[in-house]
Amino acid sequence: MKPLSGDLNRGQTVVVMTHGGIIQMALTQVYGVPVTQYTQFVVPNVSQTELEFEPDGSVKVLST
Secondary structure (H helix, E strand, O other): OOOOOOHHHOOOOOOOOOOHHHHHHHHHHHHOOOHHHHHHOOOOOOOOOEEEEOOOOOEEEEEO
16 A cells, blocks of 8 residues: 555545544544544444645545
8 A cells, every 4th residue: 555645645536445433533633622532423334524635734624
């Protein structure tokens, strides 16, 4: 597998598939919520979450 960060994928669309719990954990980081609060994010089975990684290191949630 190739790294997802850095210049390698800049300007490209990258698809990552994972369990909902991992997405919940990622959303706690994006929103600055304590990781212990991960259950406040509902991630249904077979759902799609879109994140946009900005050059300044910030992350936008485009859809959940």
